[in-house]
Amino acid sequence: MVRVHDLSTGTELGCIQLHDGPVRALGILQGNVPTLVSGGEDGKTTLWAPGAEALTLTGHAEAVRSIAVAPKTPLLATGGAQGTLSLWRAGRSRKPPTDGTPDRTKPRV
Numbered sequence: 001m002v003r004v005h006d007l008s009t010g011t012e013l014g015c016i017q018l019h020d021g022p023v024r025a026l027g028i029l030q031g032n033v034p035t036l037v038s039g040g041e042d043g044k045t046t047l048w049a050p051g052a053e054a055l056t057l058t059g060h061a062e063a064v065r066s067i068a069v070a071p072k073t074p075l076l077a078t079g080g081a082q083g084t085l086s087l088w089r090a091g092r093s094r095k096p097p098t099d100g101t102p103d104r105t106k107p108r109v
Contacts, residue, residue, distance in 0.1 A: 002038060018046040018054055027067035029076065037076060039064025045078050045088070059086040
């Protein structure tokens with residue numbers, strides 16, 4: 001469960017049930033509308049922006065333990081408890097991935 005608060009008052013605005021269990025990692029994709037990225041014990045990565053339907057990405061067999069967001073590129077990386085890393089491409093508009101599949105391109109070194 002993710003709780004949403006008004007930063008100016010500290011008032012809780014509501015709760016969002018994004019996972020079937022505890023949330024283990026959080027990140028924010030910057031763009032026209034900031035998008036919350038959460039990783040859960042259920043192995044799912046969920047992207048949510050205010051006023052939009054949540055998008056769930058599946059790519060980990062076990063819990064998502066880490067999330068990294070590239071600040072000037074549309075890339076998102078998630079690390080799983082089983083030792084895997086998934087790279088996701090959010091697209092040129094920096095909106096969440098539309099098909100929910102990991103980016104399988106080779107990373108540049």
